[in-house]
Amino acid sequence: MKFTESMLNNYSQPLSNTEDQQCKNAINMVINSIKPLGFQEKSTSLEKMYSDTYSYYQVLESTSNNRKIKVFLQGSYANNTNVRTQSDVDIAVVEEDIFTTHYRQGVSDANYGFVNAQPRSQSFKDEIEIALTNTFGSDVSRENKSIKINGNSYRKDADAVPCRRYKDFSFDYYDNPTNYVGGIVINADSGEEIINYPEQHIRNGKEKNVATNHYYKKMVRIMKKMRYLMKDNGVSSASGVSSFALESLLWNIPNEYYLEFKDCRKVFMFSKLIEYLNSHSYALDTFKEANGIKLLCPNRDMLNNMKSFINSLITFYEYE
Structure with missing residues (x-):
């Protein structure tokens, strides 16, 4: 799409x-x-x-x-x-x-x-x-x-x-x-x-947003919207992850990666974030929730669901 x-x-x-x-x-x-x-x-x-x-x-x-x-x-x-x-x-x-x-x-x-x-x-x-x-x-x-x-x-x-x-x-x-x-x-x-x-989640999200020139939460909203669009288009892997999990997924991307593309169009920045997640899928089992305390994918099923979603998003997302 x-x-x-x-x-x-x-x-x-x-x-x-x-x-x-x-x-x-x-x-x-x-x-x-x-x-x-x-x-x-x-x-x-x-x-x-x-x-x-x-x-x-x-x-x-x-x-x-x-x-x-x-x-x-x-x-x-x-x-x-x-x-x-x-x-x-x-x-x-x-x-x-x-x-x-x-x-x-x-x-x-x-x-x-x-x-x-x-x-x-x-x-x-x-x-x-x-x-x-x-x-x-x-x-x-x-x-x-x-x-x-x-x-x-x-x-x-x-x-x-x-x-x-x-x-x-x-x-x-x-x-x-x-x-x-x-x-x-x-x-x-x-x-x-x-x-x-939840309180740590709110604090960490605020700090991440400031550190990324306010692009973090913009990208989170885009990612959540993608999930809903994927579900509407029958992409089954979109049902295997939650909006909270996707917010946490983007929280794990280093701040400098957002800042590197801050002067680019959003369609390009979002594509680079997807590329980062795909190339670092080997490390998903170390990613934390946005609260910085709990593991994002604490079991094999959740890990596989997240990898499947990222793979589907790569295919689903195209930009002009």
């Missing part, structure tokens, strides 16, 4: 002002739904975790005890890498006062003075689901990892993700309770436990 410079310029466009406001509306409505549980905002308005992103967040504190919740946008909207065919906004709802820990060998909760939390009558996910249902009614549906809220003209479709703070103390040798790598733990209804690092 042949692509022109004007087509790629269109694909690379960032979030519109209207979409930005819809994202703010979605997160504010989630926050307002939680407040009747006995919480109040720590600050008067939404803030951004990092400038040059849409990583809006708000910290809620209990009015009667030490409970604390952090609500923030994550995923493509927070990273400003969404494309027009992506509609759902991911909103993390993080329980901060109860957390999951990981230590180096020979270390336990006792070293840090942590104690086991007392069990509650209902899970955190149940609690958030009830609060959202009280606000959005039949627009709410429970899913394996999240709680979906149907959107309208005022707000985006949203996936609220109730989760718990994850604290990895593996590299702390001073028993310092503040010296940890922080992530989130999602306890899916299926019983699966998923550890993610």
Whole structure:
């Protein structure tokens, strides 16, 4: 399929002002739904975790005890890498006062003075689901990892993700309770436990974008659009990789490679990035997610899927 410079310029466009406001509306409505549980905002308005992103967040504190919740946008909207065919906004709802820990060998909760939390009558996910249902009614549906809220003209479709703070103390040798790598733990209804690092993803994406003269996120939007076009054209390998994986794939390309082609047309720069990925496919098993922590292809199936997608993209993408 042949692509022109004007087509790629269109694909690379960032979030519109209207979409930005819809994202703010979605997160504010989630926050307002939680407040009747006995919480109040720590600050008067939404803030951004990092400038040059849409990583809006708000910290809620209990009015009667030490409970604390952090609500923030994550995923493509927070990273400003969404494309027009992506509609759902991911909103993390993080329980901060109860957390999951990981230590180096020979270390336990006792070293840090942590104690086991007392069990509650209902899970955190149940609690958030009830609060959202009280606000959005039949627009709410429970899913394996999240709680979906149907959107309208005022707000985006949203996936609220109730989760718990994850604290990895593996590299702390001073028993310092503040010296940890922080992530989130999602306890899916299926019983699966998923550890993610969305805040690091947002930070790393911002830094990569600045370091590449703001071409990184433009190329990510183009890559995501290519995936959707490939799916529409029956390219089966496009279904074997996620938009998040492709964002991470481009994050692994060295900054200097973007800068080398910064004065070229986008159609040419994108072709050179594909060439880089193809010539470095032998190293895919060392690539990291954009958070810089987890492996991008941790198993053979994911590695093969990524290689297959890159091979298909080489054939699919032509430019004028």
